[in-house]
Amino acid sequence: MDVLAPTPAVIAGPSLRQRLASRGFDAVTLLVVPAAIFSLVLFVYPFAFGFVLSFEPKAGGDWLANYRRFFSDPFLYETIAKTLWLAVPVTILNLLLAVPIAFRVRLMRRQRLLTTILVLPITLGTVLVAEGLLNYLGPQGWFNRTLMTVGLIDQPLKLVHNYWGVFASLVITGFPFTFLLTLSYVTGIDPALEQAGATLGANAWQRFRHIYLPLLMPGFAITFCLSFVQAFSVFPSAVLLGAPAGPTRVISIAAYQAAFEEYDYSMASAVAMIMGFVQLGIVVAVLASRGLFYRGPASGAKG
Amino acid sequence: MIRDTTLGSKLWAVAVWTMVGFFVVNLFAMIGTVVTSSFATRWLGTWLPAGWTTRWYSSAWSEFQLGDVLLVTFQVVGAVVLISGALGVTAAYALARRDFPGKRMLLLLFLLPLLIPPITFGIPLATVLYQTGLAGTFWGVVVANLVPTVPFVILLMILFIEQIDPKIEAAARVFGANTFKLFIHVLLPLLLPGILAALLLVLVRTIAMFELTFLVAGPTSQTLVVALYYAVFAAGVRAVQSIDAMAVVYMVTTLVWLIIALRFVNPTQIVTRAKQQPAH
Amino acid sequence: MTIALSQFNEVRLDRVSRDFGALNALRDVSLTVQRGEFIALLGPSGCGKSTTLNCVAGLLPVTGGAIWLDKSRVDTLRPEERGFGMVFQNYALFPHLNVRQNIGFGLKMRGRPKAEIDRKVDEAISLVRLGGQENKLPGQLSGGQQQRVAIARAIVIEPPLVLMDEPLSNLDAKLRLEMRAEIRRIHNQLGATTIYVTHDQDEALSLADRIVVLKDGIVRQVGTPKELYDAPTHLDVADFMGFRNRLKGRVISHENGRVLLDVEGAQIGGMARERVSTGSSAYASIRPDDLVAGEPGPNALAVTVDTIEYRGREFVGTAHSKGGLDFVFRSHQEVAPGSPIHLRADDSRVLVFAEPVQGRA
Numbered sequence: 001m002d003v004l005a006p007t008p009a010v011i012a013g014p015s016l017r018q019r020l021a022s023r024g025f026d027a028v029t030l031l032v033v034p035a036a037i038f039s040l041v042l043f044v045y046p047f048a049f050g051f052v053l054s055f056e057p058k059a060g061g062d063w064l065a066n067y068r069r070f071f072s073d074p075f076l077y078e079t080i081a082k083t084l085w086l087a088v089p090v091t092i093l094n095l096l097l098a099v100p101i102a103f104r105v106r107l108m109r110r111q112r113l114l115t116t117i118l119v120l121p122i123t124l125g126t127v128l129v130a131e132g133l134l135n136y137l138g139p140q141g142w143f144n145r146t147l148m149t150v151g152l153i154d155q156p157l158k159l160v161h162n163y164w165g166v167f168a169s170l171v172i173t174g175f176p177f178t179f180l181l182t183l184s185y186v187t188g189i190d191p192a193l194e195q196a197g198a199t200l201g202a203n204a205w206q207r208f209r210h211i212y213l214p215l216l217m218p219g220f221a222i223t224f225c226l227s228f229v230q231a232f233s234v235f236p237s238a239v240l241l242g243a244p245a246g247p248t249r250v251i252s253i254a255a256y257q258a259a260f261e262e263y264d265y266s267m268a269s270a271v272a273m274i275m276g277f278v279q280l281g282i283v284v285a286v287l288a289s290r291g292l293f294y295r296g297p298a299s300g301a302k303g
Numbered sequence: 304m305i306r307d308t309t310l311g312s313k314l315w316a317v318a319v320w321t322m323v324g325f326f327v328v329n330l331f332a333m334i335g336t337v338v339t340s341s342f343a344t345r346w347l348g349t350w351l352p353a354g355w356t357t358r359w360y361s362s363a364w365s366e367f368q369l370g371d372v373l374l375v376t377f378q379v380v381g382a383v384v385l386i387s388g389a390l391g392v393t394a395a396y397a398l399a400r401r402d403f404p405g406k407r408m409l410l411l412l413f414l415l416p417l418l419i420p421p422i423t424f425g426i427p428l429a430t431v432l433y434q435t436g437l438a439g440t441f442w443g444v445v446v447a448n449l450v451p452t453v454p455f456v457i458l459l460m461i462l463f464i465e466q467i468d469p470k471i472e473a474a475a476r477v478f479g480a481n482t483f484k485l486f487i488h489v490l491l492p493l494l495l496p497g498i499l500a501a502l503l504l505v506l507v508r509t510i511a512m513f514e515l516t517f518l519v520a521g522p523t524s525q526t527l528v529v530a531l532y533y534a535v536f537a538a539g540v541r542a543v544q545s546i547d548a549m550a551v552v553y554m555v556t557t558l559v560w561l562i563i564a565l566r567f568v569n570p571t572q573i574v575t576r577a578k579q580q581p582a583h
Numbered sequence: 584m585t586i587a588l589s590q591f592n593e594v595r596l597d598r599v600s601r602d603f604g605a606l607n608a609l610r611d612v613s614l615t616v617q618r619g620e621f622i623a624l625l626g627p628s629g630c631g632k633s634t635t636l637n638c639v640a641g642l643l644p645v646t647g648g649a650i651w652l653d654k655s656r657v658d659t660l661r662p663e664e665r666g667f668g669m670v671f672q673n674y675a676l677f678p679h680l681n682v683r684q685n686i687g688f689g690l691k692m693r694g695r696p697k698a699e700i701d702r703k704v705d706e707a708i709s710l711v712r713l714g715g716q717e718n719k720l721p722g723q724l725s726g727g728q729q730q731r732v733a734i735a736r737a738i739v740i741e742p743p744l745v746l747m748d749e750p751l752s753n754l755d756a757k758l759r760l761e762m763r764a765e766i767r768r769i770h771n772q773l774g775a776t777t778i779y780v781t782h783d784q785d786e787a788l789s790l791a792d793r794i795v796v797l798k799d800g801i802v803r804q805v806g807t808p809k810e811l812y813d814a815p816t817h818l819d820v821a822d823f824m825g826f827r828n829r830l831k832g833r834v835i836s837h838e839n840g841r842v843l844l845d846v847e848g849a850q851i852g853g854m855a856r857e858r859v860s861t862g863s864s865a866y867a868s869i870r871p872d873d874l875v876a877g878e879p880g881p882n883a884l885a886v887t888v889d890t891i892e893y894r895g896r897e898f899v900g901t902a903h904s905k906g907g908l909d910f911v912f913r914s915h916q917e918v919a920p921g922s923p924i925h926l927r928a929d930d931s932r933v934l935v936f937a938e939p940v941q942g943r944a
Contacts, residue, residue, distance in 0.1 A: 027482070029401045032409065035394030035453055039412050042450050043424065050427025097322060104319045116565060117327055120334075123561050124554060125511035127532045131550050132333040134535070135340055135543070140348050142332050172330065204312060226418065233420030236513055240535050252422045259518075265430040272426040279423065470675035473642050476662040477669045478740065479692035488688070492679045 054270035066270035076271070079251040080278060086163070086238075086250065087231035090170040094178040094227055095220065102182040103208070115183070118176035129169050130240040134160055137168060165241035166248045170231050178227040185219030186212070225283045232279055251275045334554070341547040359548035366541060367530055367549055373556070375441070376526040379516075380509045382445045383452055384502050390449075391456025392498060396490075398457065399464035400472075413454035421451065421514040429518040439521025447515040452505045459504070463497030496567060503564035510557050527553050591653050591743045593617050594639075594776065599658075600647030601634050601800075608634045609800045611648065616744070619774045623781055623791035625823065631800035632780045633672075636746050639778065641665050652743060663692070668737030668775075670747040674729045676721035682708070682732050683717045689740035707735040710769060727758045734766070738775060747779045751786060759786075766790060784823055788812060796820045816856055818866060818936040826868035826934065827911050830884075834859050834935075842935040847906040849884045853933030864938040871899065873932035876914040876924050883927035886910055888918050902926065 057065040070076045105111055121129055137143050137159035144156040159165055189212060197207045235252040242248025255275060259268030341359055343352030363369060394413075398406065416424065428447060429438060437443035467490070475489045513528045520529050531553050534546045594616040601609040609631045616622050624632040637643040639650060641662030650658040657665050668689070676685050686707050690700045708714060711731040721729055730750060737745050750766070751759045767790055770777060781787050787794045788808040796803045796811065796819070804811060804820045815821040822829070832846035842855045844867055851867050859865045877883065886902040891914070898914045902924070912926050 025403055026401070029397050029403050031393040032397035035390045035457060036409060036412070038390055038449070038453055039416070042428065042446060043416050044412070046427040046431040047424060049431050053427075053430065097326075100315075100319050101323055104316060112569070114323070114327075115569070117330070119561070120558075121330060123507055123511055123557055125513055125528060125557075127513050127528050127535065128337075128550055128553060129333070131531065131535045131546065132337045134538075135547070136329075136333040136336040142336060142350070143329070145350060172333070175326065229418065229420055233422045233514075235422050236517075236532055240532070255422070255426050256518075259426055259429065265433070268426050269430060272423060276419070276423050279419075468673065468675060470671050470673060471677060473640075473662070474669065474671055474675040474736075475677070475688070475692075476642070477640055477665075477667060477746075478689035478736065479663045479666070480688075481661075481663050484692055488691075489677060489679075493677075 050269035051273055053266050054273050056266055058264045058266045066267050067274070069267070070270060070274060075249075076254055079249055079254045080274070082247060083232055083234070083250040083252075084278075086166055086170065086234060086248065087228055090167060090174055090231045091178075091224060091228040094171065094175045095182070095224055097175060098179040098182040098223075099186075099220070101179060102186045103212075105183060106186050111183075115180060118179060120176075121173050122176050126169065126173055126234075126236045127240070129172050130237040133165060133169055133172070133237075133241055137165060160241055162243050163247045166234065166238050169237035169241050170234060173237075174227055174231055177230060178223055181223045181226065182220070185216055185223065188219075189215055221286050221289070225286050228282060228286075229279050232282075233275070251278075337547045337550050337554070340544055341551045343544055346544075359542070359544040360552070362542075363545045363548040363552070366545060367534060369527075369530075369549065369552060371523075372525065372527050372530045373552075375524060376510065376556070378441065379444050379448065379524075379526055380506055383448045383509045384505050386445070387449055387452040387456045387505050388498065388502050390453050391501070392460050392494070394453075395457045395460035396464055399461045400469065413457050416451045416454050417458070421512070422518075424450070425515050425518045428515070432519050438519045439524060441524045443519045443521075444516055444524045444526070447519045448509050448512055450515065451512075452509060455508070456501045456505060459501045460494070460497060463494060463501075467493050500564070500567040503560065503567060507557060507560050507564055510560065527556060591618060593653065594744055594778075595651040596635070596639070596648070597651060598648040599635070599638055599645050599650060601631075601638055601643060602646045607800050609638070609645075612797075612800075612802055613648075614795060614802070614805070616776060616778065618776055621770055621777045621779065621790060621792045623779045623787035623794045624797060625781060625784060625787040625794050626797035627823070628782060630797040632782075632797050633748055634800070635797070636748050636778060636780050639744070640667055640669050640746050666740070666742055668740055668742035668745045670730075670733045670737050670745070670750045672749045672752060674721070674733040674750075674753075676729055676732055676736075678721055681718050681720050682713060682724070685721065685732055686735045686739050688736065693740070703739050704735075707739040710738070710772070711735040711765070726754050727762060730754065730762055731765070734769065738769070738773060743776065745775045745777045747777060749780055749782070751781070751783075763789060784825065796823060814856070815868075815934065818868065818939060821856075821868040821934055821936065825870050827871055828867075828869040828874055830867040830869070830908055831938075832865060832867060834861050834863055834865050836861060841930070844935060846884065847904055847908065851882055851884070851928075851933060852930040853935040854931060855935045857935075857937045859935060859937050866936045866938065868934045868936060869928045869932065871911040871913055873928045874910060874912040874926050875928070876900070876912060876916075876918060877927050879925045880927065882930065882933075883925040884910075886924060886926055888920050888922050888924060890920055891918055893917070 054066055055063040057063075057069075059065070105114060108114070135141055139156040139158070143159070144153075147153045148156065157164075159168065193211055193215075194207050197211045202210060233252055234250055235256070238244060238248045238250045238253060242250075244253055251271065252275065255268050255271035258264050258271055339352065340346055342355050342357065344354035344356045346352035398410065425447070428450065432438035432443050432447065437446060471489065471493075472485060475485045480488060510526070511528060512526075513532060516526050517529050517532060520526065525533075531546075531549055534541060534549055538546065596612055596614040598611040598613050599609055600607065600611055612631070612635055614622070624635055626632045634643060638645045638658070641658075641660060641664075645658050648658075649656055677688065680688065683704055687700045687704045690703060695703075708717060711734055713728065713731050713735065716724065716728060721732065724732065733750065737747075747766075751762055754762060763786060766779075769775075770790075779787075779790060788811075791808060793805060793807055794811050795805045796817075798819045803817045804815060806814075811820065812824055815824050815826070818829075830844075830846045830851065832844035832851065835843040835845050835850065837843070837855060837859055840855050842853050842859055842865070844851045844853065844865060846867065853867050879885070884904055886904045889901045889903060891898050891900040898917055900912055900914055900918060902910045902912060904910070910926055914924075918924055
């Protein structure tokens, strides 16, 4: 029984199929191709197309004419400030509300009822919330009536067709989004860490400050970015609930009007690019500051 | 879990629950306003309407051609669900099971449409669709809606597929299953709950997807949410109650599917599942 | 019993290699398995034993060499075309199929008629003694029962070769012994040619007709359990076969395979297992069983006792010498920790190996 007898036969090297397979390319990998092509054609290409188109002004002029027009016309450039003036306070408020509530809800055994209620406004979407708030926050709506009945105010507050209407709609749809994201990060942290902190003598605030906060900072940064980006792109509620010619003329309205009222797709693309870059700028700034914090596995918040 | 019993922490808990209560009460009051108004004969300057009626529903149905709109809505949603399921599940399988150069880039490519708000990429996308003549048509609306839903299915299904032990697939192969049989006899039954959950979420998202549909839809290809927007936009033209009746129809359409979806998924997943990826 | 295994003469691995990038997980592994043989692949984790099995199963493509079933080459076939049976480490039972469906899966894939599937599945169920559990899902079974399903699933397709990948590693100690006997019984009953991967030398010794010891992707020794146990030809194999005492020394003399070593000033005699030369470094390997507390004299080393454990019939202790060598030994009497004693071993039970090149311990 010669077990180790070497065989003289010459054995061919690995085939091309084997070599590709060893690098991870085989028939299964090809399954990704349709979706990848789809994304390239319908996501990457439009972006690239829009980017190029924004440098080919419809009205003629040099390649920067669209951008020059945007930044010289206050009716256009002020939309950035107006959008930020809505998006930043709303995002900060939503996050400030979401964090303590998430820490409290984390202790609940039956979170599902609350999370189901909170997912309602996200699911219903901004158009329905706008229509609902138009009635509810209107001068004859239940909100103003309640405040007057309680005696807090004498005259109805003007809460629709202005800044506050849009603000309210961004809280109604934005807070649940921020909260559910925050909750998933908060519950992703091993409770044993908090218990360990408690046995070492940390009180509730110290446990939050020295254990949770450092571990959650990256998650909060991402939550902030995603919530901000949603708020920054506010559109239907700014039209329906706000003053689309005045204080809530946000940047998406400018982009929409360029495209569908002036039929100037080149200008519309330029505005969309500016919108994208402002979002990107804020996101990069926030995520870069994330580098200052601990970035390790402890978030563990994955599914 | 550690619960403090000091006075300070009790006050803090009360404050937190008050905030939650305030939010939830306002949310329900807002929804309640819409529902009440849709059944109101006349409602001006009082807590409750002067009388009740259901006639706004029939008038909304004919005024806004809700029959046609609902039909288009379900056709669009059905097409989006089927196509994003087919493209998304296959791609997710490859991404969950293989490591290949460029995989991280590809994942980023699929993540971006979920992170970037639809209005931002919707305008260049609509521009391209108008240039190709697809905008305004049924398929233009479907294609635009697929842009975020295909990545959504991919990222959700990767998590489901990764939960299946690759050894089970290896076993199926060793015992004689080719790729097709492996899919039919092993993967599909194991993944069915995940696929169902992903597709139901796509369904709910697509019904509620305003921006993309709004940017590319024409008069015959608009979905319910876009029709609702136009109705609210032109609010002076129609009775408020009629618009609210339409809003209720929209709410019911969405919520029925949401309730079905919630039997298969945790509500948190609607927001977080796919969004958690960038943390790593 | 009608579970009849396919007829063939041998499975031959011909210089099989497998690289993962720059890492050679397997280097030129050659092995011939005769029909009916039970072969154990033994080695520490990462030695390449599971890689070998996966290459044979077709789950990993080989990067060099070939695998033959008699005259047909199988390494180019996809796993589903090879027709081997496999028992996976975590069983890999299909969670959505009940016991019957799991066992019948391979036959169904082969498109066999339902009556035949039913009959063979019944036989397999009674062979692995799972009567009464047929309609349960894997999640409702105990570890041992899942193991039985996995074995039945592998043999019911009547494969030429059964591959087992550490099938007992997930079971607790008692169940492991029980299932070991079961595997032995089923093998005796069916005579299935088997390649069995394990890191447990007891399992390999008790089950296998022949054992292949792998380390770092290289076959170190192939032989019957008795050959490996009594006469390992390699220091690593000796380590694996329970020669836990490894004493480094210098060769004083050697003649006709008998070697005299200087270990910390004491003279230790032993049997050379590799070529050694006078004056060079060498290792003496001794099983704890053969290292006994006793009187000073020839082949005895002075040590200090560290710990002592009662093991029923006798005591097992650890000790260290003044030169820092560690020992595991047995003793008939209890000796107090800290007390000086002498340890000695019979010449014939001491194996001497040359120091590995590059001082790899």
